């Protein structure tokens with residue numbers, strides 16, 4: 001049974017699972033996902049990974065997200081209890097969100113409290129968005145949900161089970177990929193190259209993901225291909241991406257995405273899968 005991600009994640013890949021699944025090898029030595037985000041692809045593959053006892057590595061540059069995966073994996077019960085203590089109320093939301101502005105910031109909280117805050121903000125904040133300002137402070141407004149599900153015990157337990165033998169790391173993609181070798185399968189879902197200039201300001205982290213990062217990622221992918229790594233990458237369907245991955249198989253796929261900054265209007269847009277399969 002496919003495990004559902006426990007987070008909402010902007011750019012989540014649930015819609016592309018049917019396109020990605022046929023590109024996954026039947027057998028591989030290790031599974032590596034350096035930009036895991038909400039982990040739609042990892043959780044989708046978790047049944048195969050667990051059944052075949054395939055070692056896996058998931059990684060993200062966002063320390064709060066990575067801490068959350070670690071707590072879901074190791075302290076599921078306590079995390080569920082803590083999540084149950086949250087309430088759906090605007091003032092309460094702002095109080096929890098603004099804990100990062102208090103003395104000591106987030107490091108004044110325990111890893112468990114940080115994970116519970118992260119999931120709570122994800123479930124009740126605007127569109128499940130994760131955004132911090134230039135000082136690293138969360139500035140996502142209160143969401144417009146009537147009755148959001150803050151704690152889904154079944155999903156959290158299923159996630160914990162999927163994570164049992166998974167290594168979870170908080171590096172930049174270069175470090176995460178340095179050990180990828182022959183027979184490994186890597187799925188790469190970096191922040192996309194922007195469709196237009198204004199979307200340059202949409203940043204997942206204070207430092208953003210620049211065109212220089214896109215170029216070093218494409219260079220790393222080319223090196224991994226030579227080492228015998230099997231990969232699938234997703235990115236925007238734009239000439240710059242097609243050019244970066246020239247020589248690899250490129251597949252146009254469709255996904256429904258929010259097309260304006262308020263996220264209410266969704267329309268089907270083309271995205272690109274790149275692979276050496």
Ligand SMILES: C[S@@+](CC[C@H](N)C(=O)[O-])C[C@H]1O[C@@H](n2cnc3c(N)ncnc32)[C@H](O)[C@@H]1O
Nearest residue numbers: 009011012013035037038039040061172173189
């Ligand atoms: C498009 S999202 C991944 C979405 C994910 N596939 C899903 O289905 O939810 C990109 C992720 O890359 C992470 N990221 C950004 N820059 C990074 C870097 N230099 N190294 C590793 N991860 C990075 C972001 O924190 C974000 O979670």
